[in-house]
Amino acid sequence: MYKYRSFWLIICLLGVGFSAHAKPTSVSSVRLFAHVDKTRVVFDVSKRPVYNMFTLANPHRLVIDIQNARLARKSQLSSDNHPLISRIRSAKKAKGKLRVVLDLKDAISSRSFTLSPNKSLGHRLVVDIVPKNPKFLAQQYKHNNKTVSAKKSLKNIKRDVVIAIDAGHGGKDTGAIGPKGTREKDVVFKIAKKLESMINRKPGMKAVLIRKGDYYVKLRDRMKLARKAKADLFVSIHADAFKDSQVKGASVFMVSRKGASSEAARWLANKENSVEKELVGGVGLRGRDKQVQTVIIDLAVTATNEASRKVGDKVLKQIKHAGHHLHQDKVQKAGFVVLKAPDIPSILVETAFISNPGEERKLGSEKYQYKIATSVYRGIYGYFKNNAPADTFLAHLQEQKLQSKHVIARGETLSEIAVRYGVSMKAIKHVNSLAGNMVKIGQVLTIPAGS
Numbered sequence: 429m430y431k432y433r434s435f436w437l438i439i440c441l442l443g444v445g446f447s448a449h450a451k452p453t454s455v456s457s458v459r460l461f462a463h464v465d466k467t468r469v470v471f472d473v474s475k476r477p478v479y480n481m482f483t484l485a486n487p488h489r490l491v492i493d494i495q496n497a498r499l500a501r502k503s504q505l506s507s508d509n510h511p512l513i514s515r516i517r518s519a520k521k522a523k524g525k526l527r528v529v530l531d532l533k534d535a536i537s538s539r540s541f542t543l544s545p546n547k548s549l550g551h552r553l554v555v556d557i558v559p560k561n562p563k564f565l566a567q568q569y570k571h572n573n574k575t576v577s578a579k580k581s582l583k584n585i586k587r588d589v590v591i592a593i594d595a596g597h598g599g600k601d602t603g604a605i606g607p608k609g610t611r612e613k614d615v616v617f618k619i620a621k622k623l624e625s626m627i628n629r630k631p632g633m634k635a636v637l638i639r640k641g642d643y644y645v646k647l648r649d650r651m652k653l654a655r656k657a658k659a660d661l662f663v664s665i666h667a668d669a670f671k672d673s674q675v676k677g678a679s680v681f682m683v684s685r686k687g688a689s690s691e692a693a694r695w696l697a698n699k700e701n702s703v704e705k706e707l708v709g710g711v712g713l714r715g716r717d718k719q720v721q722t723v724i725i726d727l728a729v730t731a732t733n734e735a736s737r738k739v740g741d742k743v744l745k746q747i748k749h750a751g752h753h754l755h756q757d758k759v760q761k762a763g764f765v766v767l768k769a770p771d772i773p774s775i776l777v778e779t780a781f782i783s784n785p786g787e788e789r790k791l792g793s794e795k796y797q798y799k800i801a802t803s804v805y806r807g808i809y810g811y812f813k814n815n816a817p818a819d820t821f822l823a824h825l826q827e828q829k830l831q832s833k834h835v836i837a838r839g840e841t842l843s844e845i846a847v848r849y850g851v852s853m854k855a856i857k858h859v860n861s862l863a864g865n866m867v868k869i870g871q872v873l874t875i876p877a878g879s
């Protein structure tokens with residue numbers, strides 16, 4: 429990991445011509461982004477700011493002084509039960525200086541940079557805060573669910589990618605039962621819960637559990653609940669069973685295109701499904717003639733199936749990568765009713781064979797449940813990282829990443845910058861046509877999107 433310095437001062441490149449008579453920099457909003465390992469504070473400003481930053485101890489504070497600046501609205505400084513920041517204050521100092529103080533719950537190091545306007549956002553000052561104790565945030569997240577409130581500030585801008593997690597069976601339906609009596613409905617629910625918390629911890633993603641406890645939900649109602657939650661993906665979690673107790677490994681299923689099309693036809697035929705008819709693929713179907721309806725649904729099914737296959741593929745790769753045995757190494761097609769939503773990409777994960785004594789034991793262990801949930805999570809995120817719908821925060825992040833500029837500050841190296849943005853040095857050098865590894869203070873680099 430690269431090092432953060434606890435104190436440093438940066439005078440921005442374009443700040444050289446600054447004078448007290450210039451129009452003040454207006455700070456229109458302060459946004460907090462909670463990541464697993466850091467917090468990002470973004471100031472939306474009217475122009476490239478001239479600022480400096482320093483930390484204070486007892487109690488821990490980070491002070492950001494912005495020259496010739498003012499806050500557009502006082503009420504915007506909300507730390508919202510943040511895991512790391514207890515309060516954000518501001519004060520006017522001499523010569524029009526705006527001082528913003530972050531009261532912190534623990535010692536931190538910090539880094540900052542400015543971003544130029546892009547298609548959707550204006551000038552920004554970005555401050556990344558990393559706790560000095562690497563376990564601090566993990567502990568905070570464990571003890572409470574404060575990421576949820578930290579994420580609230582994002583929601584006003586772009587929506588979350590919504591993942592509907594369907595723990596198979598439930599209630600009177602136990603699912604398969606292992607030789608030692610382990611019930612599928614119990615272990616898949618535990619895996620689903622773990623997957624839920626991983627997704628909810630990711631800024632820009634939200635999980636919705638289809639069943640929230642040990643009760644049965646009809647198969648078609650599971651799809652309806654996913655649609656009601658406006659899910660971008662439906663993932664059903666199961667454990668396999670077979671009469672031969674030697675058979676083992678994980679599989680991923682999607683519905684065959686024919687299965688999805690016939691389900692769509694069933695919808696069209698059913699007058700009671702009028703609400704759903706309006707929703708397929710986001711296109712209104714009500715009042716259109718039968719043939720047009722069929723074509724629209726067919727297009728939706730094609731796109732949905734392509735997405736299902738891609739997500740399924742990513743999940744399967746992650747399961748394999750984590751060292752689990754695969755029962756089938758390609759995404760399988762099947763006619764599961766639960767996967768037949770024509771407008772929501774859907775996959776079903778058979779996590780292991782509960783009928784195999786070794787895998788039954790694994791399914792019952794917290795460690796395996798966590799590992800398989802992690803693989804599923806990584807597959808899902810791996811897909812949406814590059815394929816998020818345009819109105820989501822993840823798509824916005826991707827776009828912003830593509831357009832990021834970085835101004836080299838004193839002491840920064842190319843390798844450090846590559847680590848910070850999660851891209852390779854090679855990629856940065858390629859985009860900026862750099863021959864060597866040398867960078868100069870004040871040099872502006874284009875940062876390509878991460879892989």
Ligand SMILES: [Zn+2]
Pocket residue numbers: 596597603604612666667
């Ligand atoms: Zn099952």
